[in-house]
Amino acid sequence: MQTVYEILTDQDEKQRKSVLETAAEIIRHGGLVVFPTETVYGLGANALDSDAASKIYAAKGRPSDNPLIVHIADPSEAEALTEVSPLFYRLARAFMPGPLTVIMPKKDIIPASVTAGLDTVAIRCPSHPIARRLILTAGVPIAAPSANLSGSPSPTNAIHVREDMMGRVDMIIDGGACEVGLESTIVKIENDGLLTLLRPGAITKEDLFALGVEVRVADAVLGKLKEGEKVLSPGMKYRHYAPKAPLFLLDGNEKERRNFLADKKERIAYLAYDEETLALRTLSLDLYALGAKEDAKTQASRLFSLLREADKQNYTAIYAPLPDPSGMGMALYNRMIRAAAHQIIRLSL
Ligand code: TXA
Numbered sequence: 001m002q003t004v005y006e007i008l009t010d011q012d013e014k015q016r017k018s019v020l021e022t023a024a025e026i027i028r029h030g031g032l033v034v035f036p037t038e039t040v041y042g043l044g045a046n047a048l049d050s051d052a053a054s055k056i057y058a059a060k061g062r063p064s065d066n067p068l069i070v071h072i073a074d075p076s077e078a079e080a081l082t083e084v085s086p087l088f089y090r091l092a093r094a095f096m097p098g099p100l101t102v103i104m105p106k107k108d109i110i111p112a113s114v115t116a117g118l119d120t121v122a123i124r125c126p127s128h129p130i131a132r133r134l135i136l137t138a139g140v141p142i143a144a145p146s147a148n149l150s151g152s153p154s155p156t157n158a159i160h161v162r163e164d165m166m167g168r169v170d171m172i173i174d175g176g177a178c179e180v181g182l183e184s185t186i187v188k189i190e191n192d193g194l195l196t197l198l199r200p201g202a203i204t205k206e207d208l209f210a211l212g213v214e215v216r217v218a219d220a221v222l223g224k225l226k227e228g229e230k231v232l233s234p235g236m237k238y239r240h241y242a243p244k245a246p247l248f249l250l251d252g253n254e255k256e257r258r259n260f261l262a263d264k265k266e267r268i269a270y271l272a273y274d275e276e277t278l279a280l281r282t283l284s285l286d287l288y289a290l291g292a293k294e295d296a297k298t299q300a301s302r303l304f305s306l307l308r309e310a311d312k313q314n315y316t317a318i319y320a321p322l323p324d325p326s327g328m329g330m331a332l333y334n335r336m337i338r339a340a341a342h343q344i345i346r347l348s349l
């Protein structure tokens with residue numbers, strides 16, 4: 001397939017309009033367009049067109065039992081697609097447009113290929129101006145998973161997108177780096193009116209609590225899922241974001257991490273906090289800067305990029321500190337334990 005590559009980082013309005021009109025045309029005619037969002041890049045198709053949505057699975061190499069998120073330009077559009085409850089509007093007023101996805105019972109207009117046969121659908125209203133304008137110009141909701149090949153980290157800039165999607169989609173819109181860098185927070189509105197947090201993101205559990213809603217964190221989020229247990233969100237059962245070199249998470253303090261890394265003889269990489277890089281520079285390992293220890297936001301924006309970079313170097317192993325799972329740290333913890341296939345090394349006695 002021939003892919004048209006368009007840069008929309010510094011274009012004038014005329015250029016922007018013309019690119020978005022072409023992209024919208026592609027979507028309306030059942031094609032695939034990769035576009036930037038504030039979280040990660042999305043691989044979009046018309047969410048009301050079953051065949052178009054099916055093409056997404058082929059382009060990503062995604063298992064057909066893993067449903068897609070439907071993107072809308074305004075929360076009010078959810079009513080045509082789902083059985084909307086009052087809690088949705090509370091969430092929408094507080095967090096939309098923004099990095100929050102809400103799962104609700106679907107209406108018939110959403111084809112089964114979008115929801116992988118489930119009777120619920122995931123709805124998200126992105127805040128990125130290019131994403132919003134694309135949805136508005138297309139005039140249809142856009143189904144879009146992250147625009148990576150299945151199993152590799154979600155793309156947070158256009159270089160990642162090119163690596164994975166050139167030749168697999170009709171158009172790629174390069175809108176620069178994604179601000180958040182981790183995928184949206186996913187919550188499900190349950191029958192009893194409570195929320196289940198299925199995937200943590202930039203909208204934190206604490207943000208949801210602050211709204212006065214009750215939130216239950218699904219066991220799989222922090223890796224507590226036992227063998228054979230049912231997963232609520234199909235995507236949570238796959239080993240995602242997996243680097244080729246094994247990733248290990250170090251559970252210990254700075255001194256314990258340094259002592260552990262000092263003993264390593266192989267060619268290894270370490271994703272380091274800014275505060276520890278100076279002390280580690282004498283060791284024979286490659287350092288990848290995650291950001292300051294308390295700055296989970298910066299770490300989140302860099303994580304997938306660093307994993308992709310480190311993965312090109314054929315290390316024997318990649319190590320990283322185990323994050324503290326509070327606030328935005330929960331999203332980091334969730335992505336990192338999955339990239340590490342739950343391999344945590346306990347350094348403290
Ligand atoms: O930030 C994001 O959400 C990005 C951008 C492009 O919007 N999209 C994204 O999509 O991360 P994807 O497909 O990579 O992840 C969607 C997750 C999957 O884990 C999937 O299983 C879950 O959402 N999901 C979708 N529909 C669901 C449903 N009806 N019930 C439970 N989980 C659902």
Ligand code: MG
Pocket residue numbers: 145146154
């Ligand atoms: Mg994904």
